[in-house]
Amino acid sequence: MSGPLVRPMTADDCEHVSDIRVRGWRTAYRGLMPQSYLDGLDVAEDAERRRALFARTPVGMVNLVAEDDDGKVVGWACHGPYRDGGSLNEDAELYALYVDAARFGIGRALLQESVRGCAEAGQGRMLLWVVEGNARARRFYEWAGFRADGAEEPFEVAGAVVPEVRYARDLTG
Template identity: 45%
Template sequence: MRIREATVPDAAGIAEVHVRSWRAAYRGLVPQHHLDGLDPAERRDRWSALLADDRRPRAGTLVAELDDRIVGFASILPARDEDLDPAVYGEIAAFYLDPGVWRRGIGRRLMAAALARLAAAGYPRAALWVLDGNVRARRFYEATGWRCDGTVKVDDSRGFPLTETRYRREVGDLVRREK
């Protein structure tokens, strides 16, 4: 397994993982018609544009590869929440694994790499948002040192409400322990 910076040609692989992960992780949490309508080609176009907008080191995307196939990705950027200083807080804006590799340690390695990337970008702290009912993800984040800070928001940009909960952590803790 290898973790590296994503490039524009990775957009299709990222889009496939994104759609497969949503369909598996959000079943029963997101309307099924929405999950059924997810289009990897549409996501590929969005990911191509995002990956072309290189804002390293303060933002970027990492991919996890297994047998030369993208099986996960993590995107970081300055925190977007008004109550968090983007000079202090980085955000993991997306963190997804292909369901076929869940519970194989790839997520932990990808999270460690994302935290190391945040530290290298100068962020001492990090935040992320998780779908409130996504118990599997919440357990994973808590097992990797994230703590719910009690902040909740409702995203209705897709035509239905999604309640999300914010998690935060110190970035340097895990990075220092793993060196």
């Protein structure tokens, strides 16, 4: 195979996605969020939540997974309409992108497929939120043509305020 197989997620993928997501949080957010919160993340609980969310996926939300040559799920991305203060608008939003850190090219393949799908759907921009201190993710998105647009928003994790910055990319060019 020349690269990972990117395909629509199924309910059977929830456990794998949760494992990748929890490991991703523990790695990417170490030092940026309370360690007690990261240590308390549970794959089984996350998978249960993910199955419930997957069963009622809103219209327009797309979940993708990437498989390696052996058919193992090694990445997950989710995108859909941009959530602007509880309402939706014409832009797209990348809600999540997590990969097995030991793999190369998985994030790129998932992001490219998300961007392609949103552009084909006629969405003019893709936006995403990234934790301000996550330098690795910020470099990745900048490499992919996203730019911080000046919007910032904090969210709370276990009593700690975690600042996020918004990135945007034009999909019409």
